[in-house]
Amino acid sequence: MRTSPLRILITGASRGIGREIAIQLLDAGHSVAITARNLIDLKAVVAGRSNKTLTIVADSTDPDSGESTIKEINANWGGLDVLIINAGDGAAAPIEKTTNEIWENSIALNLTAPFQYIRATVPLMKAAKFGRIIVIASTAGLEGEPNVCAYTAAKHGVIGLVRSAAAELEKYGITVNAVCPSYVDTPMTQRSLQAAASRTGKDFDEVKSLLLAKLPGGRLLTPQEVAQVAISFIDQPEKNGLAQIVKGD
Ligand SMILES: NC(=O)c1ccc[n+]([C@@H]2O[C@H](COP(=O)([O-])OP(=O)(O)OC[C@H]3O[C@@H](n4cnc5c(N)ncnc54)[C@H](OP(=O)(O)O)[C@@H]3O)[C@@H](O)[C@H]2O)c1
Known part of the structure; x- marks a missing residue:
């Protein structure tokens, strides 16, 4: 484990799982950058903290979001040690009622954005010969459920991205893993x-x-349980390319 504080980005961290990951990492003394589309919600997460923090308004579905967010973090902190891709969402509909818009939004947020954030981050991590990339996927990335074809396809895709990136980046000291909660x-x-x-x-x-x-x-599951599994990858360099299931039993 690198010496604390690590420089960490969590996308989609104004509520839910991302917010809980941010809180646990702030409590541990790390420098934490968070994104979401609403600045007031982001500010509330870091209010009263003495850690180094950055609150960045970014819509992950904007194709420039990954590049511009990582650029801003690098300009402020001179690198990024841990990237946690959490922003995600899914609209439910039977296949015949899944519009192109539902499909494209799901792919953009749950699959293309993780690729774009990883692509922007890798040069910094390669230069440092260290990095942890953690994607909050879903059990929907590993098994099929009715009425969520777009979300399921995107989450299956992001697990493929994680596995390929893990195989490619291991030699640079970078691990890439997915967390798959129910x-x-x-x-x-x-x-x-x-x-x-x-x-x-x-x-x-x-x-x-x-x-x-x-x-x-x-x-x-509680957001705390999922956050703990995600954060545990930071200290476990031997874990790479995993799609770690989190269930309530
Ligand atoms: N909840 C579950 O049961 C469950 C299960 C398995 C996996 N997951 C995955 O876990 C992750 C977090 O889920 P959650 O339940 O915590 O969701 P949530 O409660 O809806 O919170 C989502 C967070 O992401 C942000 N966000 C949403 N769309 C965004 C966008 N286009 N650009 C940037 N930020 C965006 C939201 O803030 P703004 O709206 O202000 O942008 C919010 O901070 C997702 O990837 C989800 O697929 C969730």
């Missing part, structure tokens, strides 16, 4: 449950109970 108690899951309730005409609590009954341990 359902987590975050605003994204609340939105999915609400969407499923309106799609099926069932009430929210019923939809939630049906989901919980299908999950290992019968519960949602």
Whole structure:
């Protein structure tokens, strides 16, 4: 492990899993840069901290977002030790109702953006002969579920990206791993449950109970559990190219 503080970027860190990763890394004394589309939410995450922090408003689906975010971090900190790609989302719809817009948005956010952030970061990490890249993927990256074809395809794709990058970058001291949680108690899951309730005409609590009954341990994961698994990759150079499943059992 490099000496603390590490310089760390987390994308999509204003709420949910990304926010929790940021909090745990700030508590550990690291320098933390976070992105999202809303500055007020980002500022709230780092408020009152004495760590070095950067709050960068960036829409990951903007093709220049990776390049410009990494440039800003490099200009401020002269490098980046850890890249955690967390920004992601998915709209549910049966295949025949999956519009080109739903498909393209999902691929842009969950697959193309991770590629663009990794591409922009690799030169800095290669020069330092050290780097940790961690992608928050999903169990949807490893198995199929109905009504989420665009999200599932994008998450499967990002695991391919992780495996290829891991094989390519290992010799430079850079590891690349994915975390694959099942359902987590975050605003994204609340939105999915609400969407499923309106799609099926069932009430929210019923939809939630049906989901919980299908999950290992019968519960949602906490953002804390997922954050711990993601952060654990920083200190484990022997782990590379993994798609680490996190379930509640
Ligand atoms: N929740 C789950 O059950 C679950 C399960 C498996 C995997 N995951 C994955 O875990 C990651 C985080 O999920 P979550 O549940 O924490 O989601 P969330 O609660 O919706 O939070 C998503 C975060 O990403 C940011 N974000 C969304 N779209 C963005 C964009 N286009 N550009 C930049 N930032 C963006 C959001 O802020 P702004 O909206 O302000 O930009 C927010 O900070 C995602 O990759 C998701 O696919 C989630």
